[in-house]
Amino acid sequence: MIQVQDLKIHYGDFVAVDNLSFSVKPGSVFGLIGPNGAGKTTTIKAIATLIEPTYGEIMLGETSVLHQPEQARRMLGYMPDFPPVYDDLRVEEFCDLFAHAYGQSVAERKEKVEKALAQTELTTKRRELCKSLSRGMKQRALLAKTLVHDPSVMLLDEPGANLDPKARIDMRKLLRKLADQGKTILVSSHVLTELQDLCDEIGIMRDGKMVVSGSIEEITQRKKSSRKLEIELLEESHQFTEFVEQWPTLSELKKTHDTKAQFEISHSGGREEIPGILSQMIEHGLKVTSFTTRKSKVEDLFLEIESGSSEFDQN
Amino acid sequence: MNPLILKGIRENLRPKHLIAAGLFSLIVCSTVYLTSYLEGSEGKYSKDPQTKEWVKGESSPVNGARNAFTFILALQGFYLMFLGTGRVASITAEERESGLLDYQRMTPMNPLSKIIGYIFGIPAREYYMFLFTLPFLGHAILVGKLPWGNIIQLYSVFFCSVILYHLTAHAVGLVVPKPRAASWVSRIVVLGLYVVLPGLGQAGISFLSFLTILPTYFGKILPIIREEGYQKRGHFDYEARIADFWKDVPFFDFAISPTTFTFLMQGLLILILLITGYRKWRNQALPALSKSSALFIYSIFQFLLLGCLWTFFDKGEASGLIGQELSANEFSGKEEKILGLILVIGIFFSLSFLFILCLINICCPDRHLYLKGIQRIAKFNLARIPRIADESSGLGLMLILTAITLFTYSVLIKLALHSDAWVLNSSFLSLCLIPAGTLLLAVIYLQASREIWFNLGFWGFVGLLWITPLLASLVLGVGWGEENVGLILKLLAINPLSIIPMHWMYEHAEIVKLPQEIAQNINSAIQFGLLIAGIFAILLQSRLYFIRKK
Numbered sequence: 001m002i003q004v005q006d007l008k009i010h011y012g013d014f015v016a017v018d019n020l021s022f023s024v025k026p027g028s029v030f031g032l033i034g035p036n037g038a039g040k041t042t043t044i045k046a047i048a049t050l051i052e053p054t055y056g057e058i059m060l061g062e063t064s065v066l067h068q069p070e071q072a073r074r075m076l077g078y079m080p081d082f083p084p085v086y087d088d089l090r091v092e093e094f095c096d097l098f099a100h101a102y103g104q105s106v107a108e109r110k111e112k113v114e115k116a117l118a119q120t121e122l123t124t125k126r127r128e129l130c131k132s133l134s135r136g137m138k139q140r141a142l143l144a145k146t147l148v149h150d151p152s153v154m155l156l157d158e159p160g161a162n163l164d165p166k167a168r169i170d171m172r173k174l175l176r177k178l179a180d181q182g183k184t185i186l187v188s189s190h191v192l193t194e195l196q197d198l199c200d201e202i203g204i205m206r207d208g209k210m211v212v213s214g215s216i217e218e219i220t221q222r223k224k225s226s227r228k229l230e231i232e233l234l235e236e237s238h239q240f241t242e243f244v245e246q247w248p249t250l251s252e253l254k255k256t257h258d259t260k261a262q263f264e265i266s267h268s269g270g271r272e273e274i275p276g277i278l279s280q281m282i283e284h285g286l287k288v289t290s291f292t293t294r295k296s297k298v299e300d301l302f303l304e305i306e307s308g309s310s311e312f313d314q315n
Numbered sequence: 316m317n318p319l320i321l322k323g324i325r326e327n328l329r330p331k332h333l334i335a336a337g338l339f340s341l342i343v344c345s346t347v348y349l350t351s352y353l354e355g356s357e358g359k360y361s362k363d364p365q366t367k368e369w370v371k372g373e374s375s376p377v378n379g380a381r382n383a384f385t386f387i388l389a390l391q392g393f394y395l396m397f398l399g400t401g402r403v404a405s406i407t408a409e410e411r412e413s414g415l416l417d418y419q420r421m422t423p424m425n426p427l428s429k430i431i432g433y434i435f436g437i438p439a440r441e442y443y444m445f446l447f448t449l450p451f452l453g454h455a456i457l458v459g460k461l462p463w464g465n466i467i468q469l470y471s472v473f474f475c476s477v478i479l480y481h482l483t484a485h486a487v488g489l490v491v492p493k494p495r496a497a498s499w500v501s502r503i504v505v506l507g508l509y510v511v512l513p514g515l516g517q518a519g520i521s522f523l524s525f526l527t528i529l530p531t532y533f534g535k536i537l538p539i540i541r542e543e544g545y546q547k548r549g550h551f552d553y554e555a556r557i558a559d560f561w562k563d564v565p566f567f568d569f570a571i572s573p574t575t576f577t578f579l580m581q582g583l584l585i586l587i588l589l590i591t592g593y594r595k596w597r598n599q600a601l602p603a604l605s606k607s608s609a610l611f612i613y614s615i616f617q618f619l620l621l622g623c624l625w626t627f628f629d630k631g632e633a634s635g636l637i638g639q640e641l642s643a644n645e646f647s648g649k650e651e652k653i654l655g656l657i658l659v660i661g662i663f664f665s666l667s668f669l670f671i672l673c674l675i676n677i678c679c680p681d682r683h684l685y686l687k688g689i690q691r692i693a694k695f696n697l698a699r700i701p702r703i704a705d706e707s708s709g710l711g712l713m714l715i716l717t718a719i720t721l722f723t724y725s726v727l728i729k730l731a732l733h734s735d736a737w738v739l740n741s742s743f744l745s746l747c748l749i750p751a752g753t754l755l756l757a758v759i760y761l762q763a764s765r766e767i768w769f770n771l772g773f774w775g776f777v778g779l780l781w782i783t784p785l786l787a788s789l790v791l792g793v794g795w796g797e798e799n800v801g802l803i804l805k806l807l808a809i810n811p812l813s814i815i816p817m818h819w820m821y822e823h824a825e826i827v828k829l830p831q832e833i834a835q836n837i838n839s840a841i842q843f844g845l846l847i848a849g850i851f852a853i854l855l856q857s858r859l860y861f862i863r864k865k
Contacts, residue, residue: 008690011685019706048415052600054683055690069598084413088326100318101422145418 007056052290077151087131319432355382378458399438407488408497426596595759631736679709763855
């Protein structure tokens with residue numbers, strides 16, 4: 001549904017987005033992750049027709065965003081990362097304004113506004129002025145406004161940024177529901193765990209480039225050191241450091257607790273090798289009190305990418 | 316109804332606003348009206364020539380109503396032109412800053428509908444306050460026996476001006492980032508339209524005076540008010556002169572009614588602002604004007620300049636109060652005539668230069684936009700960027716604008732050379748060559764500097780090159796004027812705007828009785844100015860060429 005090809009966006013001499021390509025399947029949720037300044041918001045704004053790219057192509061199905069922006073806008077719903085609303089309008093008037101601007105008749109508007117308010121659980125707040133809403137409620141009002149013209153593609157920049165934990169869960173459920181109804185959703189967020197549960201696919205950006213993209217499973221498998229070993233010893237020992245250095249598939253030893261001898265190690269070998277590692281540690285006289293394995297989470301990948309230490313193969 | 320107008324009504328006219336704004340307007344309006352009405356209708360004291368005693372004259376409701384009319388008009392102007400303009404600018408800028416404008420940009424509404432929605436929706440409260448002035452206005456018209464035809468003309472121009480100012484404010488709001496700054500910039504623009512440009516209009520370039528309601532007021536209302544009230548009350552003569560001046564506008568060999576001319580002028584500006592607004596609504600990144608619309612607008616501007624200056628160069632007659640003073644028939648000597656001519660030519664070139672400078676800033680692509688063009692032609696397999704595209708170099712357009720300016724100038728010079736009103740002792744060629752060279756070189760280096768640097772660099776360069784030498788020459792002139800005449804003139808000549816009047820002075824050195832030494836200094840200053848402009852033109856164009864090649 002969304003196809004971004006060789007996208008380049010320059011601000012003067014600064015390259016905000018550099019040769020970015022990715023695609024989002026219809027009815028799926030795609031998460032864009034990246035540190036501040038990675039180019040996520042710029043990318044979303046370019047898809048939303050708000051920034052003209054220096055180069056590249058953005059397609060929404062068969063519609064070119066660059067060459068047919070008017071048609072593209074009818075398909076798009078955009079929610080920015082902070083919730084500006086018309087303070088002196090009531091919530092229902094705010095939604096009605098956009099339904100009206102999208103050319104809906106009075107009867108249609110009434111029905112669509114009603115539905116959008118119900119979807120975002122704002123029905124009881126419909127008569128309140130937008131300025132009296134909390135930030136979270138404003139975010140919901142904004143989502144209601146985004147839904148009011150029934151867009152097939154939704155672009156949500158940090159949608160959970162201002163929400164309390166319950167509202168975030170509700171938002172996640174709602175987005176999932178919308179995707180299940182066939183809407184294509186592109187969402188950016190710093191709350192990585194949220195994206196992990198919500199998204200069908202993710203793309204991690206750094207310095208305007210897509211470092212890796214695909215389903216979370218694919219990405220974690222693609223990473224060479226995708227497994228972590230969490231080990232706790234009875235006491236710290238220099239033998240442990242030597243052991244890790246000598247074992248060829250172990251790397252990146254990190255102490256994870258200030259007072260206890262708890263460590264985290266990256267393991268790039270096969271699963272069958274793990275019992276051997278534990279038994280060798282015991283044979284070397286290391287007093288292991290805890291030994292667990294876990295797969296890398298998106299958060300680990302993100303932190304590695306942010307620090308520039310990841311080893312993804314881009315294929 | 317336009318959704319944005321409906322939004323404006325909903326936001327600004329809730330019951331509490333209706334009561335507060337209505338009461339405010341009613342109180343202010345009734346105070347202003349009653350005060351001015353009573354003051355105007357009261358009989359005036361005059362000394363009886365026979366008894367030598369002060370006698371109070373008869374009271375006149377007609378005079379009172381006519382006196383109050385002007386005050387009500389001023390109050391209406393304050394609501395819509397001052398308060399309304401500020402509000403349109405600040406709200407537009409606020410919405411742009413907060414991102415609300417982006418929501419609107421994404422809706423499929425036509426950009427023109429969006430502009431209309433903003434300029435009529437945002438000042439909804441001011442229009443509501445305006446409504447409260449209407450009963451008083453009606454009373455003033457009926458009791459004051461003001462002719463409806465003139466009133467309709469005045470209010471047509473009034474609303475045309477309001478739309479023009481609100482459109483200007485909207486455009487300012489789309490460009491100036493801070494809401495408070497946008498509000499004040501737009502108000503200053505309105506004041507400028509009322510004070511600065513009419514000032515230039517009085518110097519003979521009459522079309523600059525027709526951006527306000529003043530010409531129609533002075534031409535169509537003031538004479539009527541004077542008939543009954545002012546004449547009887549013995550007001551001063553200058554009002555009669557003002558009323559006479561605004562009766563007709565000389566344009567080529569025709570005389571046009573001030574209302575028609577105001578509509579033409581305001582219509583042109585509204586067209587420019589609509590083009591800008593349309594482009595900005597379509598895409599914020601687009602330059603305010605396309606190359607073709609810039610060419611069209613500049614051609615009209617030059618046509619208006621030519622039309623307004625025609626009679627001055629042809630017959631030595633100028634419109635405007637200062638213009639009348641300057642015109643050839645008012646002068647007794649050749650020297651004064653030439654000085655008047657040089658002043659008007661200086662104003663002509665200054666206006667043309669400043670207009671071209673603005674268009675260079677708008678229509679010449681910066682490096683980012685040019686790069687976008689280069690990448691696009693690679694994508695579409697084109698041999699070069701289309702000349703008319705926003706991304707293409709602005710040199711071609713700027714050379715055409717220069718040619719249009721020189722054409723207008725040459726027509727004016729031809730008129731002056733063939734006119735009996737002026738005594739010029741130079742040939743057509745000698746009067747044209749230096750101005751042509753100056754304009755050409757300046758435009759070439761300005762275009763290159765705009766395309767090399769971004770906004771700050773460009774305006775910094777222009778400021779340093781054009782303003783600093785002027786300031787330095789001012790200091791030198793005050794402190795060590797006599798011994799540094801040559802240096803001062805050279806510093807002045809760095810600014811191309813100074814070269815042309817200098818050249819005219821040099822060409823007519825005998826008539827203006829310029830000492831030989833000063834004339835020589837002026838000549839070498841002109842050569843120096845042209846040399847500097849030439850060096851900048853070559854250096855900057857070469858740099859631009861190498862940057863692009865790279």
